Amino acid sequence: MNIDFQELLNVTVRALSSLLALFFVTKLLGKKQVSQLSLFDYVIGISIGNFAAEMTINLESNEINGILAVVVFGIVAYAVSILTMKSIVLRRFFIGTPTVIIQDGKILEKNLRKVKFDINDMLEEVRSEGYFDLSEVSYAVVEANGKLSILPKAENRPLTTKDMNLKVNKEGLCANIIIDGKVMHNNLKNMNKDEKWLEQQLKVKGYDDISKILLATLDINEKLIIYERNYDIKPQDVFE
DSSP, rough: OOOHHHHHHHHHHHHHHHHHHHHHHHHHGGGGGSSOOOOHHHHHHHHHHHHHHHHOOOSSSOOOOOOOHHHOOOHHHHHHHHHHHHHHHHHHHTOOOOOEEEEEEEEOOHHHHHTTTTHHHHHHHHHHTTTOGGEEEEEEEEOOTTTTEEEGGGSSSSSSSTTOOOOOOOOOOEEOOOOOTTEEEEHHTTOOHHHHHHHHHHHHHTTOOOGEEEEEEETTTTOEEEEEOTTTOOOOOOOO
């Protein structure tokens, strides 16, 4: 068996080059790319991986072309991440929106079909979150990245209020009524409120400029929580 050491060297150099290109592109995209993926992130990820593999193994291909392809896809993904931070419409198009599949303990069959889940898929996801009895679930939401989030019924939570004989307030999902300084009119309407009510509540809390609000949520008990924009706050480096 003849070993072509020159070819092995070429593969090694190409592998290191593709690894460095992937590392810097991933560094550019941030942690989002290596966490739960949206559909767009998934497409970008497998495309970049395919380019890197082709560049490494196919010695007849031009190495520069492979690196260029990885960089171009990385730049596109970075540009989309910037645009989706600035535009809610583009965020919904590229990233998607959460979908409620269980509401007040009732299965929403139409939404199940929307996320391409059948009953077995749903039950499997619910079990993976630690709930083997569906009657314990109050709300279940399929996030944009496909992860299932569950709000259990109050009496089925760890150290439940039922066990402590405490009065349980009426509850439901919080509505995001302001996102990135913009009023979510449909969400506000679903909470049986209008812009006039919102303006009054904001004035009471001392907010005259809605653009200063990053996020505002409203729950079923009419509890309004406001999160301000805080570009100037330096995060504590507790995870170094």
